[in-house]
Amino acid sequence: MSVLELSLAGAALLIGLTGAWSPCGFSMVETIGRSGDAGRRSTVLASCTTFAPGAVLGALATFGLLSTLGEAIHGAGGRLTYLLAAGLTAAAAVAEARGMRIVPQIRRQLPEGWRWTMPLPLAAALYGVLLGLAFTTFVLSFGVWALAGASLVLGDPHAGLVIGAAFGIGRSIPVMLVAPIVDSPLGIRCIELMAEQPALYRLFRLGDAVALCLAAAALATTATATAARTEVRKGADPSAAGKALAFQRLDRTGALRFAGHTYDLPGKDPALGGPYAAVITPGRDRIEILNRYSRALVGSATASNAEAVAISRRRLAYLTLNHDRYVLRSRRIKDSANPGKPKAIAAASIPSQLGHPSLYGGRVFYVLSRPNSNAIKWRSVRSGDHGTVVKSRTQQLLNPTVVANHVLYVRLFRERQSPQKTNPPRLHQALMVKRLDSHGFGHRVYGHGPDHLLWTTARSGDRAYVTILGNPPKIVVLNR
Numbered sequence: 001m002s003v004l005e006l007s008l009a010g011a012a013l014l015i016g017l018t019g020a021w022s023p024c025g026f027s028m029v030e031t032i033g034r035s036g037d038a039g040r041r042s043t044v045l046a047s048c049t050t051f052a053p054g055a056v057l058g059a060l061a062t063f064g065l066l067s068t069l070g071e072a073i074h075g076a077g078g079r080l081t082y083l084l085a086a087g088l089t090a091a092a093a094v095a096e097a098r099g100m101r102i103v104p105q106i107r108r109q110l111p112e113g114w115r116w117t118m119p120l121p122l123a124a125a126l127y128g129v130l131l132g133l134a135f136t137t138f139v140l141s142f143g144v145w146a147l148a149g150a151s152l153v154l155g156d157p158h159a160g161l162v163i164g165a166a167f168g169i170g171r172s173i174p175v176m177l178v179a180p181i182v183d184s185p186l187g188i189r190c191i192e193l194m195a196e197q198p199a200l201y202r203l204f205r206l207g208d209a210v211a212l213c214l215a216a217a218a219l220a221t222t223a224t225a226t227a228a229r230t231e232v233r234k235g236a237d238p239s240a241a242g243k244a245l246a247f248q249r250l251d252r253t254g255a256l257r258f259a260g261h262t263y264d265l266p267g268k269d270p271a272l273g274g275p276y277a278a279v280i281t282p283g284r285d286r287i288e289i290l291n292r293y294s295r296a297l298v299g300s301a302t303a304s305n306a307e308a309v310a311i312s313r314r315r316l317a318y319l320t321l322n323h324d325r326y327v328l329r330s331r332r333i334k335d336s337a338n339p340g341k342p343k344a345i346a347a348a349s350i351p352s353q354l355g356h357p358s359l360y361g362g363r364v365f366y367v368l369s370r371p372n373s374n375a376i377k378w379r380s381v382r383s384g385d386h387g388t389v390v391k392s393r394t395q396q397l398l399n400p401t402v403v404a405n406h407v408l409y410v411r412l413f414r415e416r417q418s419p420q421k422t423n424p425p426r427l428h429q430a431l432m433v434k435r436l437d438s439h440g441f442g443h444r445v446y447g448h449g450p451d452h453l454l455w456t457t458a459r460s461g462d463r464a465y466v467t468i469l470g471n472p473p474k475i476v477v478l479n480r
Contacts (some may be wrong), residue, residue: 016170
């Protein structure tokens with residue numbers, strides 16, 4: 001989890017806790033806790049057990065749906081969206097620090113009849129959902145509105161789910177702790193303190209202000225980090241591993257940049273992975289495997305008309321083009337001096353195309369472009385299992401790089417326009433990040449106008465690289 005998500009989760013947790021001072025919060029403690037004699041203790045515990053998942057589920061629905069709606073409206077990421085979210089949270093922090101009256105306020109109460117007409121554990125679950133939804137009962141902190149606005153503005157479903165989970169947990173903690181002991185001296189004292197000491201509620205609101213300030217700082221820092229800077233002024237086709245960056249110069253020769261120095265590589269289209277670097281020889285008939293630290297030759301593999309290469313600690317993958325037919329192959333690296341036999345991964349004939357491969361977790365990722373569709377696909381080298389990461393009939397998906405269960409890729413699409421407009425639709429370009437186990441296109445981390453094309457990608461740690469084709473081409477980097 002990133003620093004930004006941790007800060008948003010911390011704020012959401014504390015803001016959820018602050019909700020315990022609402023009339024609904026008090027009634028929920030008493031409803032679940034006062035369930036009869038000591039023999040019904042199991043009912044209290046069961047009700048607490050069902051209340052917590054209900055609260056989390058309701059919060060996930062609210063903040064997850066708001067972030068999904070934001071993604072559908074304007075996409076995710078981008079410097080402006082982070083700055084807007086930072087402004088919202090900062091404004092809420094100021095309001096909380098000043099103890100301002102919550103406006104707008106929702107004065108709706110929980111349906112009292114549920115506790116009399118339903119089994120208490122079921123009623124508790126439903127009550128939890130309503131409290132988790134955040135806007136179906138009293139709002140006790142400007143942070144609720146700020147988190148909702150930030151979720152919508154950011155348009156990041158993953159961040160929305162993180163906020164929702166933390167808020168739901170915060171909403172449920174007071175009930176789960178106090179309800180089982182509400183009739184004991186300690187429980188009675190807790191209720192008295194909450195009801196008779198307004199300073200305690202004020203203290204929690206000050207805590208909300210501090211947490212929102214931290215979240216605003218993290219959002220503003222992320223906005224600064226998402227601004228791209230030029231890493232290589234005259235180069236293209238990056239590949240990264242650790243703190244090393246390999247790329248191709250304008251004369252098609254490979255270069256390796258590490259620890260402030262740039263070294264020549266004996267080939268083109270360089271790739272980094274594990275302890276290795278790989279380059280395609282000038283004649284395009286062989287791939288040479290190098291020690292990426294010493295740049296000494298440690299192995300090679302034949303590859304007629306090689307177009308692109310990827311390498312990891314245990315695997316070499318490469319793309320060839322022979323007689324209008326693309327073939328993607330893989331070799332096992334058990335001994336770098338003698339890579340294993342080639343194994344076909346995918347093939348396509350022009351006008352269809354295969355794109356640059358990427359290796360991750362025993363799988364090869366690549367783009368398959370057909371005349372009527374584009375898709376980022378994967379295939380397991382061992383089992384032969386295969387699948388699709390993302391696909392589209394109307395958009396171009398280019399040059400994936402897969403690291404840490406996320407795929408970084410380029411997305412090109414044209415905006416929709418009304419039939420009355422005669423000008424060609426504007427081309428949009430975005431560098432996208434998508435979790436492998438998520439749906440949709442993922443989150444935009446960088447956008448670019450139609451003047452120069454975004455092209456090949458690379459990622460290492462929190463750094464994302466992309467080539468911008470121009471005269472000359474350059475590589476920019478974003479810190480994520």
